[in-house]
Amino acid sequence: MQLVLNRFSWFLSYIAMACLLLMMLQVVADVVLKYVANAPIENNLEIVSFYYMVAVVFLPLAMVEMRHEHINVDLFYRMLPRRLQTIVYSLASVAAASFFGILAYQTAIDAVRATHIGEVMMGTSLVPIWPSRWFLPIGLSATALICLNHAFQAVVNPHFDPEPETPELTEDETK
Template sequence: MKRISDHFASVLAYVAGLSLVLMMVHVTLDVVLKYFFKQPIPGTAEVVAAYYMIGTVFLPLAYIEVHNRPIVVELLYDRLPQGLQRPLDVLATILSIAFYAFLAWQSIKIALTALENREYIDGVWKVVVWPSRFLIPLGLLAACAALALRLMTLLTGGKAEHGHAETV
């Protein structure tokens, strides 16, 4: 199960990376065409905001959780005895699952409404955005699955693998 989770999280992270590269190319091309040829790419801002940014932000969440590499603040944790660290790891994982699940639930409702209304942004071009609304719950639910695996590991006596988290 862990291998499948790792693989799925990696695929989502690669898609997020591709989204970032496409965003850079799209925006750069739009700027070049706009300032050198007076022909900007219609709908650039809409596509960037509705697709590229959402993919870049939400799709890699599972990868971050699978590798246990979120940004953390450890004021006291490292100074606590091992006997207290495990329950705190369990509590933090449960709270993270609850937070991601709540956001996923809300974003699924928004995505379904967008699908029902065939949501689009009207500008120079009509940009269909309802499909992008499903990227948010996809990323959040994948993060929930990764955290659920971590929770099972913690509850069965295993140790959560700590990546090289950015510590503040």
């Protein structure tokens, strides 16, 4: 299960990276075409806003959780005994999974509705935006599954460490 979630997280991150690259290229092309040929890309704002930005934000959430890189505050957590840390971490992971699961469920309902009605956005022409509605439930569901997997791993694996690996700083980087 761990391997499947890991690969799926990477897959979603690669899609997000491709969207980021495409967004950059499209915005640059739009600016160049606008000022050089006076022919901007039609519906550029809508495509960037409803497709690229949504994919870049929501698809990599699973990878961020997989690598334990979400923002967390462990002010008192580190002072707890190891066993209590495991319990707290597991409960927090289940709570996070519940939160992401509820969001995934609601956004899936919205995506189904948008797909059913063929949701469009009015730009210089009609832009179908219903496909982009699916990025949210996909990214949020994957994140919820990873949170559940982390809770499970914390309980069954005595060597599970929720801390992200931090690279050692070289002497040049500390100056």
